[in-house]
Amino acid sequence: MKAVRTSRRSAPSLRALPMLAGILAAGLVLGVAELVGAFFSTRSAPLIALGSTFIDFTPSWLKDFAIDTFGTNDKLALFVGMAVTIVFLAALLGLVAWRRWVLGVAGVLYMGAVMVAAVVSRAGATVLDAVPSVIGTLAGLAALRWMIQKLRAARPTAAEAADDDGAFSTADNPPERARTGVSRRGFFAAAGVTAVVAAATAAGGAVVSGIRNTVNVTRERLKFPAPASTAMPVPDGVDVDLDGVEPWVTPNKDFYRIDTALQVPTIDVDTWELRIHGMVEEEVRVTFQELLESDLIERHITLTCVSNPVGGDLAGNAKWLGYPIRELLKRARPTAGADMVLSTSTDGFSASTPLPILQDERDAILAVAMNDEPLPLEHGYPVRMVVPGLYGYVSATKWVVDLEVTRFADATAYWTDRGWAEEGPIKTQSRVEVPRAFAKVAPGTVRVGGTAWAQTRGIDRVEVQVDDGPWEEATLAAEYTVDTWRQWTHEVQLEPGSHRIRSRAYDPDGVQTEERADSVPDGASGWHTVQFSAE
Structure with a gap:
């Protein structure tokens, strides 16, 4: 064998x-x-x-x-x-x-x-x-x-x-x-x-x-009452109508999402309740139905993430429907010495917002709707905070269920525990959106454009520089309010070859800083620069 x-x-x-x-x-x-x-x-x-x-x-x-x-x-x-x-x-x-x-x-x-x-x-x-x-x-x-x-x-x-x-x-x-x-x-x-x-x-x-989980079905069936204060009509000219520049109103599906929730919380509106407590004379509890029966206001507000790099896309503008937080604080009556509100999400995230900002006349709201529809689940349904002028890490708590009136000396929040600044006012920024980085354009007259923002202060002017040439004033789109971003365009003459374009914005306090800074601890800064070529 x-x-x-x-x-x-x-x-x-x-x-x-x-x-x-x-x-x-x-x-x-x-x-x-x-x-x-x-x-x-x-x-x-x-x-x-x-x-x-x-x-x-x-x-x-x-x-x-x-x-x-x-x-x-x-x-x-x-x-x-x-x-x-x-x-x-x-x-x-x-x-x-x-x-x-x-x-x-x-x-x-x-x-x-x-x-x-x-x-x-x-x-x-x-x-x-x-x-x-x-x-x-x-x-x-x-x-x-x-x-x-x-x-x-x-x-x-x-x-x-x-x-x-x-x-x-x-x-x-x-x-x-x-x-x-x-x-x-x-x-x-x-x-x-x-x-x-x-x-x-x-x-x-x-x-x-x-x-x-029937939360999404309930969400889609929600009907909101007419707001007691409607948003101003959007005037002609807020959009520069330049292909490549982001739309003035950001669609919900395109709105940036940065949060700590790996699984989007699902909250039943029939059981949702907001508790306002801490350094107050009277603890206040509000149900979702009570919120809807209150005098809601409608506002366009631009939000920005503190992690947004110079020229980044972690910013968006939307129409929000909600109830002014200052009105609830009036009912609770904060006591002397309080200087902060610690807002907490149902998933444990927390944000520390300066109390005076939630009490002043800016339109800080508990939002229930976004761009004429109930809040998307991933954007905080059923209720989130929207505060003009502050980065989201200290103000934009989604799925919010608790507001504790306290002091910065006594309490800290999720991101401040991790080395970020206690207060996060939004920095003046301008970005170049057309042309994109490393794009190729035809030589000659080229129309460039982008967006600038300085919430609660407003944009007064935007300037553009090509290569090492002089700074030239761009044409600003119509302003809606100081709480929303503003688009700009400019025509430049380009010879064949490689080019660099950068922009800078002015608010009432002057020009945005050229100094480059990372997002930690209180937001990035610097002039946005784009390299491209004409050929």
């Missing part, structure tokens, strides 16, 4: 199978937790809790890098990074469990404890919210044990492994790996069942959550 030499190709695949078992077990942990969590509060989702905890402990420089690099896709980048990390750790735990089961169990339980800690540390979470993570961990551990046992049944003995490494075999005496094929098929059957159950539980949890 002709002898054949055995192959060694199966050995690496056997070592890879425990890693696959670990990954599938991790998928089951998350799938089961998702399904069980659908019957608990939204705070029980371990993946969201882990991501939120990661954000909370991420240093400011890394958050700034993520926003600068990924923009409004920063959360997607975080989820991708988390997925890669989970797969790596799960594969490692699978390998550890294969080699020494006790250590594998310890590793799985440790990761389960991390999930539980992340869940219960979220704002508003209770011990019961940890139940889905516990059940998911136990299910994953059981599945991992099942798959590892199947693998052990397929593992050859030491003598057989030596034969597999170098012995000859005959057709009447097949190599051991052929005889263990049945056992390996048992592992793949177990792995397949685990994968199917993981996918099914995850999908089931999503379906149950979707059935239970």
Whole structure:
């Protein structure tokens, strides 16, 4: 009988199978937790809790890098990074469990404890919210044990492994790996069942959550009363009508979103309530229906994120409907010594706003609608704060449920705890939007344009400089109010070749600063410069 030499190709695949078992077990942990969590509060989702905890402990420089690099896709980048990390750790735990089961169990339980800690540390979470993570961990551990046992049944003995490494075999005496094929098929059957159950539980949890969540349906059916004070008519000429310049009113779908919520909170308007307390003579509680029955006002207001780099797009202009915060503060009657309002979101985010700014005549509101429709879920439905003249990190709390009148000396907020300034007045800015960076335009007369803003102060003038030429005054679009941005255009003469254009804006206090500054701690500054070519 002709002898054949055995192959060694199966050995690496056997070592890879425990890693696959670990990954599938991790998928089951998350799938089961998702399904069980659908019957608990939204705070029980371990993946969201882990991501939120990661954000909370991420240093400011890394958050700034993520926003600068990924923009409004920063959360997607975080989820991708988390997925890669989970797969790596799960594969490692699978390998550890294969080699020494006790250590594998310890590793799985440790990761389960991390999930539980992340869940219960979220704002508003209770011990019961940890139940889905516990059940998911136990299910994953059981599945991992099942798959590892199947693998052990397929593992050859030491003598057989030596034969597999170098012995000859005959057709009447097949190599051991052929005889263990049945056992390996048992592992793949177990792995397949685990994968199917993981996918099914995850999908089931999503379906149950979707059935239970009627918030968006309620939102779409909301009807608002006519405002007691309507917005001024928008005059002709606020839009420069130059292709490439952002529209004067930012559509809701295009409005920038920067917040700390990995999962958009879903709040029932029938149970929403705002509490105003702290250093006040009278605690005030307001329901959503009471808010709608109040004298609402309608205003166009431009918002800007403090993370917006020079020339960035983290700014937007919208028409807001809401109730003046100063009117609620009048009812609460802040006591002497109070100088700050700490606003808190349902997901635990907080912002510290100077009390006098919420009491003056600027239109700081509790907004319920945006561009003639109920607030989008991701922009704070059912109620958010909108305060002209301040960066969002100290004023624009979404999903707001609590206003505590206090003092800067006694309380701090989410971003001020991380090194940002206590007060965040918006800096005067101008950006070049046409041409875009590295664009190619035809030589000759070229129309350029962009947008400038200085909320609560207004834009008086914009100047443009091409290469090292003189500063020339641009043509400003019509001004709506000092609380909204203002567009500008200018015609320049270009010779063929590479060019540089930059802009600067003037408010009533003078020209915006040329000094370059990063967004930390109180907003970026500097003149926006764009490189392009004429050819």
